[in-house]
Each structure stands twice: as structure tokens, then as C-alpha cells.
Amino acid sequence: MHGFIKRFADGAFYPEEVQILVAAFDDAWSGLQSSHAPFAEEAYASAAQEILAKHIIMAVLPRLDTIECRCWLPTLSIVKSA
Secondary structure (H helix, E strand, O other): OHHHHHHHHEOOEOHHHHHHHHHHHHHHHHHHHHOOOHHHOHHHHHHHHHHHHHHHHHHHHHHOOHHHHHHHHHHHOOOOOO
């Protein structure tokens, strides 16, 4: 599970911050599995984990410098094109 956060967050956050994001991801994913949400089932898990990781990262974007964001934000592929 750590791979989802690290794939999108490495280079934009300090290692200590990535650890916090990974912990948030692990907690959120565990909660989704415990709730028996349909998208937490094995058939959908990979896509759901990727979406969850992106949303966790997007939640902390306001603290980043806009120039810093431009380096990695396009890799998230959830940003609308102009």
C-alpha cells in the first residue's frame, strides 16, 4: 500500500511527510475494508487505492508552493486540463 503514496508523493514531500501520508492512507484503507465498501473488494482494490492516495495528497496540496506542484502534479492525472 505504501507504493501508491510514494509513487505520487516522492519528490514533492520530505521523507517524514511521506511517512505521515502513508500512515493516513493505511488508516483510511483499513477503515474502508472494515466497512465492507464494495470498492474495497479485491476486484476494485487497486483502482480504489490509487484514488484514495491521490485524494490524500490533494488534501495537503494547499501547503505546497505552486512552482513545486508543477513538477509532479501532472502525474496525478486527476487535474483538469484547460
